Amino acid sequence: MKVNVESLPFDKMFEAIEVRLGAKEDSIDILLVDAPMVANYTAKGYLADLYSYVGEKSKGNITETSLGAGTIDGKLMALPLNSSTVNLYYNKEIFKEKGIEVPPENVDERWTWEKVVDVAKKLTYEKDGRQIYGLCFEQIGRPYQLLPLAQSLGAEEFVNKDGSKTEGYTNSEEMVKACQFYYDTFNTWNISPRISADDAVSYFTGGQVAMFIGGPWQIPSMTEAGMDFGIAPHPYFEGGEVVTPTGSWYVGVSNYSKNKEEAAKFVEFITTNDDACQMNYDIGKNLPCNIHVLEAIDNDSAYESFPDNSMKLAVYESINTAKARPQMAGYAEWQSVMEKTYSDIMNGSNPKEALDLAVAEIDKQLEKYKK
Amino acid sequence: MKKLLSILLCICLTAGLTACRKNNEDIQEAGNSVELNFLVMPDIEKVSDVFKEYEKKIQL
Amino acid sequence: MRWKRMAAPLLFLTPAMLGIIVFKMVPILQGVIDSFFQYSFINQKTYFSGFQNYIDALTDPIFLNSIKVTMIFNIIVNPLQVLISFGLGLLLMIRIKGQTTFRTIHLIPITVSFTVACILWGVLMNPEQGLLNSVLNLFGIPNQQFLFDKAQALPSVIGIATWKGVGYWALFFISGLEEIPSQLYEAAAIDGSGPWNTLIHITIPQMKRTVLFVVVSDTISNFLLFVPAYILTNGGPEGSTDFMMFEIFKNAYTYSNVNLASSMIVLLLVIMLAVVGIESMLLGGRDE
Known part of the structure; x- marks a missing residue:
């Protein structure tokens, strides 16, 4: 078995997901799901329900909040790869x-x-x-x-x-x-x-x-x-x-994948397996959702020195000051317009005017989720 | 006439050989079975070693 | 009897016709049909909605702005590109030393993909560290924002598109110019016609067909302009480079509303056909 990693810059990756999964292509088996997008992708039918593939023990390895944010209407649509702080x-x-x-x-x-x-x-x-x-x-x-x-x-x-x-x-x-x-x-x-x-x-x-x-x-x-x-x-x-800020990268299995079971097993491994999560932290320094790794960071003397000890700060923030982004089915549209608005403001547009234009555009886009 | 036949023969041989090779490759690939395509962005690509761990685990 | 004569040409045309039908006609038809439907995420099904998509598009201030941007862009860029490439064609016909080198230099923009060209121009036009600004600074001109300034963004895109296009269109003019029989020029010279007169009364009328071709092709490719908005400006700042194709792309792939995007494409097609129709009427006419 082989895992082919295809890497695209942030914006292009979002687009590729819309283009390819929107066309029901099977060229993507596993995809990154930005935490606020889990509901959006579920509504669009992009994700496969992982419930039957993931064991209870695995689910117990990660924090309840992170497991919950990947669950929509009782269905497990994505598992958290890592959380984050700033x-x-x-x-x-x-x-x-x-x-x-x-x-x-x-x-x-x-x-x-x-x-x-x-x-x-x-x-x-x-x-x-x-x-x-x-x-x-x-x-x-x-x-x-x-x-x-x-x-x-x-x-x-x-x-x-x-x-x-x-x-x-x-x-x-x-x-x-x-x-x-x-x-x-x-x-x-x-x-x-x-x-x-x-x-x-x-x-x-x-x-x-x-x-x-x-x-x-x-x-x-x-x-x-x-x-x-x-x-x-x-x-x-x-x-x-x-x-x-906080928010995690979740991993999901494409609803159009021809290898759902194998893909789900892979996702289960990288998101819940203790060794995998430990490795993920050691290489990438991403704030983990795995309970055992979080405990290790807090207690293990190996993480006493700089810069690992900053993880304690990260854990503190994620527990005490972190606020997630808004959950809404139309998050993709909201995010797209907001990015454009922030860019215009950076380039000199009047903030109030830019925001007023933004909400008008967003609300128009949100209408298609009402009918 | 002879020239035409020999050209035709060459083409057939090449086509046949390519088909055989492709067949072999397909059989080998079926043995190696599943390939999963994972779409990521650069920040996550950094930890792709974690994904390789899974491949190793599966081989065992 | 006539069948036999038609058979061979028809047979040769079939692959190309098939290609056009499958890759051009069918998607266009599909798009037109899609534009009369809508998809509901809540109910997960498609339903017929008549002209609702068209009404939604034409009452959307963002889309209306994109129509305006596209029209302004085309009104400026089409005559500009045709004139410059015609002039370039004339220049590249002059028999002087090094003409082959000059011609090669002007072909280089054609060989670069538009995406790569945009990225490169983006680097050159960087407001803080770009080469263009460094050159301007030498003349005492302060750093310009180019693609980040509401007023400068569209002109910058016009500049990039023109840089990319003129070499290509000049080629057509060169081939058209080479077709003009030299006897006409000789006759004009004998009659004592100066260079300007020759240009107006001999060259240009002979080039009518080429000019029409270039004008129509250029118009079509400029109306479909998408790459600079996508790569460089994201439609901004403040929608000043938000071309219709970019809005269509956004609606199809960011907002997942393929039906609305289809109606926008049909509107774009209609506008384009109207413009091209007017151009053909003005420039067509009979061959003299």
């Missing part, structure tokens, strides 16, 4: 060069966004013909990364109860304020580079960014680049709630 990574050299104190590691002393911007302004300068930026998000333009800004300001819902209307929710006051902040980092304070999410981490590992809001899965790249970096907790707005 921290503040910083380039120690840049801080040293400007003589500025680095952000503290302690979660009780975490910086506010206001303080981050203040420091970022001081850390945006030109050096040897290269531009150094004070701040950069990893997932530029993506709701995963940017919704917590609004959530920290108090935004609770982004869509109404039955998932059919975003007017008033996605363009709420808190959202507009958060998007204004996002706009300012690029256009008013000029502390962030206008680049795409695909390029963000290489700007950081290339030494052009002082503070990088990203995920632990980027740690291998940072270590490989020989960076002198530090880790601090995710910032929050002064007077607001501490909110961090």
Whole structure:
């Protein structure tokens, strides 16, 4: 038996899923399912029910929340490969060069966004013909990364109860304020580079960014680049709630696969088997959903040193401050319009106007889930 | 006439050999049986060694 | 008796006709049929919906914007490309030293795939570190946003598409120019006609058929423009490069609404046929 891995960039992968599974092709047996998309893909009939293929013991290996998020109407549609969190990574050299104190590691002393911007302004300068930026998000333009800004300001819902209307929710006051902040980092304070999410981490590992809001899965790249970096907790707005992004990559079996049973067994292995999950963590530094691996990280002395000890921070955030993205059947449409909107805001569009246009477009798209 | 026949013979031989080889390959492939296609993105591709572990496990 | 004469040509045409029918006609028909149906995710079935998709498309401000963007793009780019490639064709006909080299240089954009060309131009036009901006900086001009600026994005795409297309269309003009019998030029020279006069009264009228062909083909390929929106701008900023083909793609593959996308394609087809029809009427006429 052989597993052929086909890798596509983030956006193209989503598209390939729509194109190929929408055409009921059997060229994909196993696919990654972004946590908020499990309901969407289930509604479209893309996923096979894994219930009869996965054993009870396997299901007991992973956290209840993560198992639950992959279950729709009692059917097991996908299993979690990993969960995630976001921290503040910083380039120690840049801080040293400007003589500025680095952000503290302690979660009780975490910086506010206001303080981050203040420091970022001081850390945006030109050096040897290269531009150094004070701040950069990893997932530029993506709701995963940017919704917590609004959530920290108090935004609770982004869509109404039955998932059919975003007017008033996605363009709420808190959202507009958060998007204004996002706009300012690029256009008013000029502390962030206008680049795409695909390029963000290489700007950081290339030494052009002082503070990088990203995920632990980027740690291998940072270590490989020989960076002198530090880790601090995710910032929050002064007077607001501490909110961090979370969400997992799930794995599902295509409903059109000719090898459902073999595929399901493979999925079961990589998502629940203790050794596989341990390996997944060791190589990729992805926050695991496997209970035994989580316990090991917490207790095992092998994970005491940097950067593994940052996993404790990750576990803390995922338990205490993490807020998931909105669940709705029309998530794909919502995400697509939001990405376009964030991009326009980064390029200078007025946040309120952009958001108002966005909800109009999204609500029109959501109509097809009503009939 | 002779020329035409010899060309025809060559074509038939080549076709026959290719068919035999393809047949052999197919039999071998059936023995190796299942191939699963997994669509991922680069961040997950990094941990593809985990997937190879499964292949090894299955061979046992 | 007549059958025997028709048999051979018909036989030779059959494979090509089959290809056209299977790969072009059937999907078009399928698309038109699809446009009159809708699919319900809730009920998991397709049902007939008449002209609802067309109404939905024509009342969608985003789609209406894409019609506007496509029309503006075509009104500018078609005459622009035809004129430039005609001029280029003329230039490449002049018998001077190194003409083969010049001709080869102008063929290079044709050999690059449009996708690769867009990616390369995207790098050149990078607002922070692109080569184009570095060159502009030499002349004291500050960094331009190009594809990230609402006003500059469409002109940038026009630039890329023109760069890609003119070499190709110039080829057709060159072949058309070479067909003009030299006696006409000799006769004109004898009559004392200057270069400009010769151009207007001999060259251009003789090129009517070629010009019509280039105009129609160019129009069709420009109306179907998709790659720059997909690779570089994602339809932005603020929908300024949101071509109809891109909206169609988005509706089909991001929003999984193939039926609505089919109705949009039919609308695009209708507009395109109308434009091409007008062009043919204006440029057609009898051969002189």
